[in-house]
Amino acid sequence: MTVEEKLGQMIQPDLWELTPEDVRAYRLGSGLNGAGRWPGEDRRAGATEWAAVLDGFWQAAEEAYRDRGFRIPFMWATDAVHGHNNVHGATIFPHNIGLGAAGEPGLVRRIGAATAREVAATGMDWTFAPTVATPRDRRWGRHYEGYSEDPEIVHAYADEMVRGLQGDADELRTDTRVLSCVKHWVGDGGTFEGEDRGYTRCDEDLLRNVHAMGFISGIRAGAQSVMVSYSAWGDEGRLHGSHYLITDVLKERMGFDGIVIGDWDAHAYVEGCSDGDAGNAIRAGIDVLMISTKVKWQAVHGAALNEIRSGAIPMSRIDDAVLRVLRVKARAGLWEKPRPLARSLAGHGTVLGHPEHRALAREAVRKSLVLLKNDDRVLPLPRTSRVLVAGSAAEALSKQSGGFTVSWQGDDIDLKDFPSGSTLAMAVGEAVGADRCKVDPYLEHTDPAAFDVVVVAMGEDAYAEMLGSIKPWRSLSYAKLKPGYAKDLETLRRLRRAGAVVVTVMFGGRPLYVTEEINLSDAFVAAWLPGPDASGIADVLFQDAGGGPGHDFQGRLSFGWPATRTSFTTNRIPPHIPHYEAPEGEVLPTGRDAPLFPYGYGLTLAESHEDGLKNLGELPLDAEPRLPEALLDDITAIPIALRGDTTYEFRTAAEDYDPRPLRMDGPTSSPFLEAEPIDHLGRGDGLSLSFKGIQTFVYAQTRDGGFRDLRGYVASGGRLTFQVRVFEAPTGPFHLTCHDDYPQQPALDISARLAALPYGEWAEVVVPLSELVGIGVEFDHVDVPFQIWTEGRARLDISTVRLSVDVPAM
Numbered sequence: 001m002t003v004e005e006k007l008g009q010m011i012q013p014d015l016w017e018l019t020p021e022d023v024r025a026y027r028l029g030s031g032l033n034g035a036g037r038w039p040g041e042d043r044r045a046g047a048t049e050w051a052a053v054l055d056g057f058w059q060a061a062e063e064a065y066r067d068r069g070f071r072i073p074f075m076w077a078t079d080a081v082h083g084h085n086n087v088h089g090a091t092i093f094p095h096n097i098g099l100g101a102a103g104e105p106g107l108v109r110r111i112g113a114a115t116a117r118e119v120a121a122t123g124m125d126w127t128f129a130p131t132v133a134t135p136r137d138r139r140w141g142r143h144y145e146g147y148s149e150d151p152e153i154v155h156a157y158a159d160e161m162v163r164g165l166q167g168d169a170d171e172l173r174t175d176t177r178v179l180s181c182v183k184h185w186v187g188d189g190g191t192f193e194g195e196d197r198g199y200t201r202c203d204e205d206l207l208r209n210v211h212a213m214g215f216i217s218g219i220r221a222g223a224q225s226v227m228v229s230y231s232a233w234g235d236e237g238r239l240h241g242s243h244y245l246i247t248d249v250l251k252e253r254m255g256f257d258g259i260v261i262g263d264w265d266a267h268a269y270v271e272g273c274s275d276g277d278a279g280n281a282i283r284a285g286i287d288v289l290m291i292s293t294k295v296k297w298q299a300v301h302g303a304a305l306n307e308i309r310s311g312a313i314p315m316s317r318i319d320d321a322v323l324r325v326l327r328v329k330a331r332a333g334l335w336e337k338p339r340p341l342a343r344s345l346a347g348h349g350t351v352l353g354h355p356e357h358r359a360l361a362r363e364a365v366r367k368s369l370v371l372l373k374n375d376d377r378v379l380p381l382p383r384t385s386r387v388l389v390a391g392s393a394a395e396a397l398s399k400q401s402g403g404f405t406v407s408w409q410g411d412d413i414d415l416k417d418f419p420s421g422s423t424l425a426m427a428v429g430e431a432v433g434a435d436r437c438k439v440d441p442y443l444e445h446t447d448p449a450a451f452d453v454v455v456v457a458m459g460e461d462a463y464a465e466m467l468g469s470i471k472p473w474r475s476l477s478y479a480k481l482k483p484g485y486a487k488d489l490e491t492l493r494r495l496r497r498a499g500a501v502v503v504t505v506m507f508g509g510r511p512l513y514v515t516e517e518i519n520l521s522d523a524f525v526a527a528w529l530p531g532p533d534a535s536g537i538a539d540v541l542f543q544d545a546g547g548g549p550g551h552d553f554q555g556r557l558s559f560g561w562p563a564t565r566t567s568f569t570t571n572r573i574p575p576h577i578p579h580y581e582a583p584e585g586e587v588l589p590t591g592r593d594a595p596l597f598p599y600g601y602g603l604t605l606a607e608s609h610e611d612g613l614k615n616l617g618e619l620p621l622d623a624e625p626r627l628p629e630a631l632l633d634d635i636t637a638i639p640i641a642l643r644g645d646t647t648y649e650f651r652t653a654a655e656d657y658d659p660r661p662l663r664m665d666g667p668t669s670s671p672f673l674e675a676e677p678i679d680h681l682g683r684g685d686g687l688s689l690s691f692k693g694i695q696t697f698v699y700a701q702t703r704d705g706g707f708r709d710l711r712g713y714v715a716s717g718g719r720l721t722f723q724v725r726v727f728e729a730p731t732g733p734f735h736l737t738c739h740d741d742y743p744q745q746p747a748l749d750i751s752a753r754l755a756a757l758p759y760g761e762w763a764e765v766v767v768p769l770s771e772l773v774g775i776g777v778e779f780d781h782v783d784v785p786f787q788i789w790t791e792g793r794a795r796l797d798i799s800t801v802r803l804s805v806d807v808p809a810m
């Protein structure tokens with residue numbers, strides 16, 4: 001193979017940034033459809049449309065090698081992470097968190113096999129699943145992609161899912177199985193403060209014994225690819241740049257001989273790399289680079305070619321990568337398989353959402369539900385009950401299904417995407433008959449007294465990845481997470497006042513602090529993210545048609561349930577983790593971190609009907625934080641351009657120029673300042689600023705012009721913090737302050753602190769509010785909680801500005 005041919009196997013563009021002509025010209029080896037990318041931008045594209053588009057790429061690769069005397073088949077990858085979730089009409093299975101609760105590894109193998117058939121039906125070869133993270137912080141936006149906080153469950157499930165998707169070595173060569181990918185190597189579930197793409201701070205024993213277990217079993221089961229994590233670990237920094245963890249540990253020590261694939265543009269996070277240069281990631285051992293846009297993948301291609309030619313990337317490294325890609329293609333039988341459209345299942349719409357697969361999904365939903373409370377044996381409900389269905393999730397397929405469902409965030413789906421889906425309200429109606437069921441999410445038109453029971457469905461809105469992470473300055477209280485969620489608590493309070501019998505079903509990707517909601521419910525079910533068909537939930541809530549007990553609950557918590565608002569992490573050490581000072585078996589969190597319901601908890605109907613089993617009764621509420629509630633709600637401070645933030649706006653002003661907003665969708669250019677949104681920890685959460693030597697202010701101001709009394713923050717030892725990356729240190733004083741009204745408040749000169757930071761590296765500036773008070777800043781009347789200004793020149797990026805206080809321990 002020529003150098004260009006080899007490099008082509010290492011570049012994997014996204015569907016929307018790739019044409020058959022590109023495949024020919026660059027001799028590309030594979031492509032992917034990122035989440036929420038469909039052929040022709042049509043979210044309803046079916047099996048035939050998918051297979052036809054992929055057939056076009058496949059044919060182009062054949063043409064590319066027409067005169068070569070050998071051929072290298074093309075392959076296609078997707079994120080089929082809970083069923084073939086990106087494709088219209090496919091069966092959606094519960095997200096991994098629910099499967100972990102089901103406690104039945106064999107079920108996962110069957111789900112893997114069904115998913116493989118549906119992926120094959122669209123002409124694809126490879127899925128980026130399973131996620132084998134071991135999430136240890138409930139704030140992480142990908143918490144639901146993990147099976148359990150316990151590495152033993154992750155270990156068992158990874159094995160089964162890989163075998164389900166791939167089958168054995170012979171089955172993998174058939175066109176009913178697909179390649180699997182264990183992800184994200186390694187430590188993604190252990191990042192500090194649950195930040196997505198953040199830093200994992202733990203020693204190597206913990207990294208191996210908690211976070212690597214799914215890789216160990218998945219690879220042993222035959223997983224043909226491993227996706228590297230965006231996250232960083234200790235001194236190694238970003239995983240994508242870690243020769244030690246990728247090459248020394250994964251490839252050499254663990255003997256992994258398949259493809260190490262980089263995550264979506266993740267090479268750009270590596271020191272010395274950029275969007276258009278992946279040299280250090282390749283040297284570290286990444287074999288295939290997943291790249292979002294054509295500009296970027298062409299740039300990476302060009303830069304890598306130069307580095308190979310100059311010897312900066314040794315040919316042995318390229319050969320290792322290509323050998324791995326070809327080996328995996330051979331094991332998948334790609335040289336024998338016909339073009340996508342000619343494969344046995346491809347284009348067969350009937351395979352997508354096949355009745356057997358949907359029945360399996362329904363079974364999985366039933367088995368994944370965890371019964372947390374069943375006082376007075378409210379469940380199972382007779383099918384003759386008159387049922388009112390209330391709550392924000394009563395009719396919300398997106399809350400049921402979570403992220404990575406048709407679209408990336410999964411927050412825009414409805415019954416048009418799932419014509420045969422059912423909301424919880426529909427499933428209940430189906431169980432008891434339409435005439436006995438009424439839906440009224442916020443009890444606006446209904447007297448609960450007219451019903452035997454009220455089923456309240458609540459849960460977070462759908463989210464994926466970093467957008468789903470709970471910011472470190474927020475609490476775990478469901479009612480406080482978003483303004484709308486408090487309405488569910490209010491509904492439950494009203495129902496209690498009305499004396500209603502209440503069964504609450506909670507959807508979501510993580511356990512949250514909901515003790516009051518549990519207390520206000522007679523029965524409480526954790527339903528996780530079951531998917532767009534809630535029938536499996538009704539199967540368990542109701543007796544069978546003959547009035548018999550029907551299906552029982554089987555789920556057990558695979559994550560402990562928090563008893564307090566601030567019990568963010570699981571520091572439980574399971575008994576089987578070696579190298580830990582836990583010789584006497586399991587170490588459970590204590591004090592405020594002791595769970596409300598421990599790992600492994602879950603009632604069954606049978607046992608809650610045994611004589612002598614006590615009601616749960618009132619559970620102790622987390623003592624109110626000492627700070628005033630209003631303050632706690634608002635600890636948030638000033639996220640820059642995070643989706644949905646409506647409180648503050650970033651603006652700029654200068655001598656002789658009127659204030660103007662800084663654009664968050666593109667550059668703001670002016671004679672005094674150049675500004676542009678950048679990605680730091682999340683998409684568009686930072687600003688790049690270039691001050692030009694005229695007195696210039698950059699500040700965050702309340703959008704409504706309102707003033708706030710921030711003295712509570714001062715009294716509670718609050719601080720103003722922001723992340724900064726300096727490219728050109730200020731040429732004069734650089735001021736930081738909070739601002740109320742004119743005249744200008746005194747300000748702190750932080751130029752020396754900025755100048756002392758390492759060039760171009762993110763660092764945090766922390767200014768205790770007491771320091772500002774010390775120079776005379778007043779906090780009783782603040783509309784600008786963050787202001788920087790200088791008369792000099794400076795070039796720096798900022799992100800994650802916030803005012804925060806520690807929530808005092810009780």
Ligand code: BGC
Nearest residue numbers: 033034035079128183263264
């Ligand atoms: C995610 C991966 C996913 C990839 C392709 C990334 O943002 O981290 O898990 O496989 O996108 O969609």
